[in-house]
Amino acid sequence: xxxxxxxRVRIYDVAQAAGVSVATxxxxxxxxxxxxxxxxxxxxxxxxxLGFRPNAMARGLIQRRSFTVxxxxxxxxGRFTLPLMAGVSEELVDQGISxxxxxxxxxxxxxxxxxxxxxxxxxxxxxxxxxxxxxQLPVDLANLNIPVVYAFTKAPADAVSLVSDDAEGSxxxxxxxxxxxxxxxxxxxxxxxxxxxxxRAGAYRASVGExxxxxxxxxxxxxxxxxxxxxxxxxxxxxxxxxxxxxxxARGVVDALRERGVSVPTDVxxxxxxxxxxVAAATRPPLTTIDxxxxxxxxxxxxxxxxxxxxxxxxxxxxxxPCQLVVRQSCGGAPRS
Amino acid sequence: xxxxxxxRVRIYDVAQAAGVSVATxxxxxxxxxxxxxxxxxxxxxxxxxLGFRPNAMARGLIQRRSFTVxxxxxxxxGRFTLPLMAGVSEELVDQGISxxxxxxxxxxxxxxxxxxxxxxxxxxxxxxxxxxxxxQLPVDLANLNIPVVYAFTKAPADAVSLVSDDAEGSxxxxxxxxxxxxxxxxxxxxxxxxxxxxxRAGAYRASVGExxxxxxxxxxxxxxxxxxxxxxxxxxxxxxxxxxxxxxxARGVVDALRERGVSVPTDVxxxxxxxxxxVAAATRPPLTTIDxxxxxxxxxxxxxxxxxxxxxxxxxxxxxxPCQLVVRQSCGGAPRS
DNA sequence: CAAATCTGCGAAAAGGCTTTCTCACGGAAA
DNA sequence: TTTCCGTGAGAAAGCCTTTTCGCAGATTTG
Numbered sequence: 001x002x003x004x005x006x007x008r009v010r011i012y013d014v015a016q017a018a019g020v021s022v023a024t025x026x027x028x029x030x031x032x033x034x035x036x037x038x039x040x041x042x043x044x045x046x047x048x049x050l051g052f053r054p055n056a057m058a059r060g061l062i063q064r065r066s067f068t069v070x071x072x073x074x075x076x077x078g079r080f081t082l083p084l085m086a087g088v089s090e091e092l093v094d095q096g097i098s099x100x101x102x103x104x105x106x107x108x109x110x111x112x113x114x115x116x117x118x119x120x121x122x123x124x125x126x127x128x129x130x131x132x133x134x135x136q137l138p139v140d141l142a143n144l145n146i147p148v149v150y151a152f153t154k155a156p157a158d159a160v161s162l163v164s165d166d167a168e169g170s171x172x173x174x175x176x177x178x179x180x181x182x183x184x185x186x187x188x189x190x191x192x193x194x195x196x197x198x199x200r201a202g203a204y205r206a207s208v209g210e211x212x213x214x215x216x217x218x219x220x221x222x223x224x225x226x227x228x229x230x231x232x233x234x235x236x237x238x239x240x241x242x243x244x245x246x247x248x249x250a251r252g253v254v255d256a257l258r259e260r261g262v263s264v265p266t267d268v269x270x271x272x273x274x275x276x277x278x279v280a281a282a283t284r285p286p287l288t289t290i291d292x293x294x295x296x297x298x299x300x301x302x303x304x305x306x307x308x309x310x311x312x313x314x315x316x317x318x319x320x321x322p323c324q325l326v327v328r329q330s331c332g333g334a335p336r337s
Numbered sequence: 338x339x340x341x342x343x344x345r346v347r348i349y350d351v352a353q354a355a356g357v358s359v360a361t362x363x364x365x366x367x368x369x370x371x372x373x374x375x376x377x378x379x380x381x382x383x384x385x386x387l388g389f390r391p392n393a394m395a396r397g398l399i400q401r402r403s404f405t406v407x408x409x410x411x412x413x414x415g416r417f418t419l420p421l422m423a424g425v426s427e428e429l430v431d432q433g434i435s436x437x438x439x440x441x442x443x444x445x446x447x448x449x450x451x452x453x454x455x456x457x458x459x460x461x462x463x464x465x466x467x468x469x470x471x472x473q474l475p476v477d478l479a480n481l482n483i484p485v486v487y488a489f490t491k492a493p494a495d496a497v498s499l500v501s502d503d504a505e506g507s508x509x510x511x512x513x514x515x516x517x518x519x520x521x522x523x524x525x526x527x528x529x530x531x532x533x534x535x536x537r538a539g540a541y542r543a544s545v546g547e548x549x550x551x552x553x554x555x556x557x558x559x560x561x562x563x564x565x566x567x568x569x570x571x572x573x574x575x576x577x578x579x580x581x582x583x584x585x586x587a588r589g590v591v592d593a594l595r596e597r598g599v600s601v602p603t604d605v606x607x608x609x610x611x612x613x614x615x616v617a618a619a620t621r622p623p624l625t626t627i628d629x630x631x632x633x634x635x636x637x638x639x640x641x642x643x644x645x646x647x648x649x650x651x652x653x654x655x656x657x658x659p660c661q662l663v664v665r666q667s668c669g670g671a672p673r674s
Numbered sequence: 675c676a677a678a679t680c681t682g683c684g685a686a687a688a689g690g691c692t693t694t695c696t697c698a699c700g701g702a703a704a
Numbered sequence: 705t706t707t708c709c710g711t712g713a714g715a716a717a718g719c720c721t722t723t724t725c726g727c728a729g730a731t732t733t734g
Contacts, residue, residue, distance in 0.1 A: 021713070057689085089440070093447075101422070347721090348721065348722095398719090398721075
């Protein structure tokens, strides 16, 4: 199989078919300039019957933009980036804007290559993303001379930035457990070195009590198991609700409880964080959890980067978007209507 | 925060700085044309000291290509597409080629929008991918007049197509179990409606015996549990090795065996398929499994699409790339050196 | 020594579109 | 009737590179 391209239809052809000049054709198709509605319609008619599609490079060359945004991330696995990208793409697709996805694995050299490529291609803007919100990407995007929006990654102080509201998500989790009549909660979460961990734990304590128990560990099922062992092997009253820092921990907790003969959700409610479908749905019972609304985050990032590209003024600073409770079966209770 | 772009340095500036014409400058930078090495060096020197980066749209306009390839997929979750994309990107990045990722969720209208956008942007080629190799994307890419390579998705008969070699992977799994001295294997796998399932099961039977037991079910942990229940509740000799159709099933199997007090890998070896890190590593013990080498598939897809774009002739048909055994602990045995 | 060849480099066109500026025309105002 | 103005449309100038072609001058060949 080989392949040789054929000619495309140009605006010149459209103009000829409609019996006007290219200038008029251009204006007709872009709904600019002045002309009779009749002329405009005639041109559009000709364009669509010829199947004319403007050459994006010619247009981009003169307009100094590419109708393209770059999405830069170090989240190789795509856990956070893909939902985000889905949002970005969804928001921008009807404006004819495509998304370059570049995954750089914490490699500054690779990052630079990709950023340079984006710059060469005159992307309208860059959305920087990552796998945790308290680490910067290994590349400086500050003085790039093109719009940059940070989403789900750490941003310089004066940048436009978007993250999910961990504290609010935490409160939603606690409120839900409380509403189910749970009295004795514990929080099993990841390493203290993560800002999200502190944020979620802080909000949990603010809501439950400053001495409410928190177990810090790793982001793993393994740690969920261990934590249950620690809690159940200790003397004293057992909790009736466990709020986990992510879904993997929650899965470990649920499995460990089942192995101990503790019933979820009858004896203990377990709630996760992240709504990682693949983990949450496979857990027995399926996890009630907090969704970070990454897709919506992506949409908003798309909107903002476009606004900046259009020359609009956008207030810098961190925007926090609310999370959302997703009710499955690990807590009991029915979805709120 | 708002934003206004400043001027870029053009090849004209480089030419001036080097005291040559733009024509010479262009040829110098692209290592084409004839000139003294001294002139070439002087131009390159000027370019780099000015930080010149050629405008990709101007270049693309005249060369009729964009140094961009589109990656189309319906694998929303990215399980298969992301590793593939990593390979594509890795292969193409040093040629200055970027990748548009477009996820279309089995929506023909959305697919058409994205494909049209790619066409407008004059992508050098399209790589079509998906989440299973026996389903086509909901869009016809056949007469697009640009190079198309299919990777990990069903392709039209006369297309260039790339898939992992399921049968070969299956044989690797069986060989490994045999080499560990396992005698009584069973195969627990997904729904028969998947071509991969038939392929893997066929190769397994060809290798173990045409009456070797196969349990078809769903691609879920749940089914792994159930299958173990069926097998262990039945009368007769128990297997000493279970070859699973994917890692999720394998995880279900391992969990179910542990709950029954059957030791993995001492009593039974379990091997998965897919090497889905997040599942394979979290299983206790971590899964030995078959990796489909998606990244390599991506690299090859990148190479092929580029070859086609360069006008080279590529033999159409399906290319099967070998899988690879990844040894962890669920089978026993040590990694082959 | 004339003719042919080679060499290094530049002028100019091309690529497809947008945008500004100008123009011709017909009707309204003087 | 003359002047003025609003209107629809087109000519042409970019946008930034690449690429073809031609031109001098230097070198080799006959």
